[in-house]
Amino acid sequence: MGLTYTRLLDLIIARINQLLESMRQLMLIFLTVVFLGWGFLPEVALAQTPALPTVPASDIASSQSTNKPGNQSSIQPYLDRVIKNLTEFKLANGMKFIVLERHQAPVVSFLTYADVGGVDEPDGKTGVAHFLEHLAFKGTPRIGTTDYKAEKPLLDALEQLNTQITAAKAAKKTEEVAKLQAQFQQLEKQATKLVKQNELGQIVEQAGGVGLNANTSTEATRYLYSFPSNKLELWMSLESERFLEPVLSREFFKEKDVILEERRLRVENSPIGLMIEKFTDAAYKTHPYRRPVIGYDEDIRNLTPADIKNFFATYYVPSNITVAIVGDVNPKEVKRLAQTYFGRYKSRPKAKSNIPIEPKQTQTREVTLQLASQPWYLEGYHRPAITHPDEAVYDIIGRLLSNGRTSRLYKSLVETQQLALAAQGFSGFPGDKYPNLMLFYALTAPGRSVDQVAVALRKEIERLKTEAVTSAELDRVKTQARAELVQQLDSNMGMAQELLEYEVKTGSWRNLFKKLDRLAMVKATDVQRVSKATFTPENRTIGKLLSK
CATH class of the missing domain: 3.30.830.10 (Metalloenzyme, LuxS/M16 peptidase-like)
Known part of the structure; x- marks a missing residue:
């Protein structure tokens, strides 16, 4: 009787555990899609900066x-x-900063908030905001490359070849497509050899930074990480540099494959992910909330480096970016450094919002x-x-x-x-x-x-x-x-x-x-x-x- 009861109890517990694990996995997918938006780096998707004892118990x-x-x-x-x-202060170019002093620990958290997301994307270009966020980690002419002078002509040639491949496919010129694709693969290998993988992340980590991450939602794109307080100027340098001269075509086509796989994992191969996409499309008829932040499969496939660059030029203007700096900092020093580094951004008009009203x-x-x-x-x-x-x-x-x-x-x-x-x-x-x-x-x-x-x-x-x-x-x-x-x-x-x-x-x-x-x-x-x-x-x- 004891053995039978124990065996039965084991089976019940195993079944409960199976249900709980299944529910946990489904809920994790659901919450990831719904709450977190898209674009968190996989290895730190759910990581958060540890809480500091700033509020008395x-x-x-x-x-x-x-x-x-x-x-x-x-x-x-x-x-x-x-x-x-x-x-709070605003630079002459329109970029705004919010600074909160907290001296309980020698750390600072930084968040760059671009007031642009999935709702701002042009029709037929869904996913461009999320794609840009991915490419913002690829570096600049000085970060992420061993030789930008040699790399840039290759990147330009890859863009041109991609345009030719698209045209040849549309004309159903099979032999020409094969020939162009072979050239493309060869050039892409050459360009890849010049890339210093994740150099931005390595610099941040070596300087004691944690939580380097980003995410894109329906209405915003956020870039975040934390540093020891004595690395304030390093953050100013790195963050201003990556939005001053981003190389948005670096590993563009490889990243497209990553994003397409991300969509397959979280939408096409996820029943609840697919359900959410269909549900939202039914709930909205005109407002861009109806579109998925990651983009539709066909739109993602058709995006080009030119699309990303145009979107960046339109929405990543100083007056559309707000930065929050919270931690062990001196506001006067923050303002001085912000003027030095972010003051380099040229003032450009903010894009006019043209979001349709949902009936x-x-x-x-x-x-x-x-x-x-x-x-x-x-x-x-x-x-x-x-x-x-x-x-x-x-x-x-x-x-x-x-x-x-x-x-x-x-x-x-x-x-x-x-x-x-x-x-x-x-x-x-x-x-x-x-x-x-x-x-x-x-x-x-x-x-x-x-x-x-x-x-x-x-x-x-x-x-x-x-x-x-x-x-x-x-x-x-x-x-x-x-x-x-x-x-x-x-x-x-x-x-x-x-x-x-x-x-x-x-x-x-x-x-x-x-x-x-x-x-x-x-x-x-x-x-x-x-x-x-x-x-x-x-x-x-x-x-x-x-x-x-």
Whole structure:
């Protein structure tokens, strides 16, 4: 009996572990595609700068235990210190810097934020913003090459040959294509011999830098890493150099293959990745949020070095770039060095935004895929941009429904009814600079159907419209929001990221700190009002990923 029981227990545990691992892998893919955007270097895709003890533990503990609505006095002294130690300035060419002094440790985090992403790409050129981000690590005429004078003619010749190959393929001249491709491969080998692989990364690492990385989202491209504080000038030199004279054609065609493989891995060969792409395309009809940041396969294949250079010249102008520097620095020294290094950038007009407005959705949309996958259910609703007065209300709604094990979706769908292995949601999909979606998703439990999940999920959404949220529940999620924000700002890089998001998307970094006041002011009546206006059948997009 003991042996049988043990064997049975082992089988049960093994099955649970299989389900958990499968769920973990699927959720990792989902979160990577949705939250992280594209372009993180694989080896540090999920790496973050370690948190520094910049927020007193008493501040966080107090903020977590304070349940009175509107009361953030426990962390106000911390916020006041941050604002007091923050300096901002703009160079004559229009480039802006935000500097926050934090002297608790001799380290500094740097984040260069280009106000350009997937939504800014021309039709037929999807993926160009992400492609450019990859090439920004290839170096300059002085970094990444052993002999640029010898390399440049080869790079120019490769571009010309690529144009000829494209034309020959269009004319179906098979023999000529083969001949040109042979020449291309020979020249590419010669050019590769002159490349110093990852020299930028090596310089950063040898100087004690960590977290060299970048990512591209629907509306921004970010370049980040951290250095010891005595390497401030080295960062100024390296970062200004790579955007002053980038060699965007270096290893261009090899990098194209890397990106195509990345798309195959995370979209074509990923059921949930493919589902997200189809779902977004259904939810949007005109706004470029409907397009994948990595780009469509055909567009990526047709991109040329000239496309990348034109995009760079259009959007990487000084007035479209903002830098955050957080850590052990002297703002006066930062400004002096910024003028020396980044002041070299010539002032150029900022590209005019021409983003089409998404028309109001008037009926339910649905997309269904049948693939070799565990079943998933997605449900999205259009909502306003981050600058809308109800932004804090949407934040609270998202937390009520899906913030951890105490959330309504988890307790109902996962814990009580056991319909799903995971059930969550969030605002700001696939971005939040423009009107976007509040997205809910669930991984269906074995033996359950997506339709059962849909009914249960919608029941919880309807409760927000018909039942007033209790004061205790509302206070709990407000406390969570306050604590999470303070903890996120605890690291230098976390602070740099949040400052820039609010500076660029809302017009001022100060709105980051006003967020706490706005969250505290949300009432139960606000939750009902916004829920009734948002969660309607005509505003709903449904995605069903069914098992094959």
